[in-house]
Each structure stands twice: as structure tokens, then as C-alpha cells.
Amino acid sequence: MLIAVEQKYPNGLAEALERAGMSAAELARLIDTNRQNISRWSKGERELPRDVAEQVAPILQTTAAALLLVSSEETSRIPLGGRIVGGGMIDVSSNQDEPGVEYEIEIAVKVEGATVAYQVVGESMMPVYRPDTVVICRAHTPNVDSLLGRELAVGTKEHGRMLKTVHAGSKPGLYDLESFNAKLMRDVEVVWAARIAAIIPADEWRILERKAQVREQLKKPSQRQRRASV
Structure with a gap:
């Protein structure tokens, strides 16, 4: 006691x-x-x-x-919806759904309006969004025009989820997607956009990832529990 x-x-x-x-x-x-x-x-x-x-x-x-x-x-529990590319033209056959929504992030701060988080892959949004950075997003909206000029998580018809600064394209319904370190993607069809509410730096995310590994240790009795059972 x-x-x-x-x-x-x-x-x-x-x-x-x-x-x-x-x-x-x-x-x-x-x-x-x-x-x-x-x-x-x-x-x-x-x-x-x-x-x-x-x-x-x-x-x-x-x-x-x-x-x-x-x-x-004062805490938030947010599902991790998979990966988001902070890059240029990508191979859409790559699996952006891993690690999947079975993961849930708990952070000891309240993030108002947060609905989903994504893990960044690719380097074209460095130094702000390094690989393995996790971005916590507000709700998806099809009203992309209301968010022009912002850094957003976007869902595109041909290139999957991406992390970009969004600008108006050459015609309605098409958008130019800008990265810090990659070529501008012109006239991309964007299905949805989401504002970024918070960021978990890559080093912090690796600590959260390790939780999945240490859970395996929970299946084994501790030394004290083994002594108590004797």
C-alpha cells in the first residue's frame, strides 16, 4: 500500500x-x-x-x-487515418492506408475540432513537415475554395492524400498544389481538403509508435507478478 x-x-x-x-x-x-x-x-x-x-x-x-x-x-484521442504524402508526383499504387485507423493517438492537450491524423512520408514539405511528422486535421470539406492559400491535407483524385499549399488552378474545380521543395503540381482535381489543427514532431511520434512494440511486453508477467504466483 x-x-x-x-x-x-x-x-x-x-x-x-x-x-x-x-x-x-x-x-x-x-x-x-x-x-x-x-x-x-x-x-x-x-x-x-x-x-x-x-x-x-x-x-x-x-x-x-x-x-x-x-x-x-484536457486530452484528445484522435484516430490515425494512415499516411499522407508531402511530395511531388507519387506512385498511386503505394499503400497510403497503413498503418491504419486501428491506431489512436492520445495527446495531453485538447485539440478543438480535430477528427483525424496522418503520418507524413516524403521530404518536399521539409523543414516544417519532416518524414514521420504527424499532422492532426480538422474535418474534411469538399469546399476547397474557402481554404485557398493555406497549407492543407488534401485528397486528390489521381494522387491520393497529399500535404500541400493549395492555390486556384486554371479553371474551376482544379487546383495548383505547392510544396516547399518540389515542383508545383498544376490543375489537380482535389476531392476534399482539411485544415491542419496541430503537429506532432517526428521524434515525438516515434515514441508513440513504440507503444505498439511495448504492448507485447504486457502479455508477459512481470517479475513481481511471477514471484506473487509462486
Whole structure:
């Protein structure tokens, strides 16, 4: 049983470790840090970083919001709808649906109006949108004309999903799509457009991706659980 003590940097890590039956050393091994860091965070001696909370939440079968003691009203859970190309002319046979909507992103901040997120591939929108950056988008709209001049996620008839700055084309219904580092695509038929509400940098996304890998560890009993069963 945990004894409540006043923490300099309050968080829910100690309680989550106890519920999961996991030691600080075991958690440290899973996230490639040392036991002292876990101990200091769980005791509130040091502030629990947001990226660490995002990383350990699935291991401890909780949420980053719970670890950070953030109200659920201040978090967003957003489906990852697949990949979006930040490039020029692309091979439309490539699978833009992976990794698929079975992934759901939880971020410890409220993003109003967010409906879907996409993982960026390609380099033509660098340095703002690097490969593996995740863009969180508002609702798709067929009214592309109302969003001209903005950086948008767009769905095109011939080239799939793309991340572009959108301009009017030579005739109604066609649009010029601009990248930072690629040739202008002229007179492209755009089916829908979506405003970008927020961005998860590539490094942060790789931490979220690792959650899928560590979930496999949850299927194995921890050392403490094995000792308790003897």
C-alpha cells in the first residue's frame, strides 16, 4: 500500500506502477532509462516529462493524462487515418492506408475540432513537415475554395492524400498544389481538403509508435507478478 506524501512535482506514476505490479527497474528496462530516473519521477522529486508519460502509459495500462494528473477534458484521442504524402508526383499504387485507423493517438492537450491524423512520408514539405511528422486535421470539406492559400491535407483524385499549399488552378474545380521543395503540381482535381489543427514532431511520434512494440511486453508477467504466483 502506498503512503501519500507531498510531492514537489505531483504525478500518478507511483500508483500506476503499483496497480501494474511492476518495479521501477522493470519499467526502466522497457523504456531504456535507469531505475533512478523512474524512482525520482514516481516520488515527485523531478517533473515527469510529457513524452515519458506518453511512452509508459500503455505499459502501465493507463493514460498519459492520468500519469500527468491532467483532466480527461484536457486530452484528445484522435484516430490515425494512415499516411499522407508531402511530395511531388507519387506512385498511386503505394499503400497510403497503413498503418491504419486501428491506431489512436492520445495527446495531453485538447485539440478543438480535430477528427483525424496522418503520418507524413516524403521530404518536399521539409523543414516544417519532416518524414514521420504527424499532422492532426480538422474535418474534411469538399469546399476547397474557402481554404485557398493555406497549407492543407488534401485528397486528390489521381494522387491520393497529399500535404500541400493549395492555390486556384486554371479553371474551376482544379487546383495548383505547392510544396516547399518540389515542383508545383498544376490543375489537380482535389476531392476534399482539411485544415491542419496541430503537429506532432517526428521524434515525438516515434515514441508513440513504440507503444505498439511495448504492448507485447504486457502479455508477459512481470517479475513481481511471477514471484506473487509462486
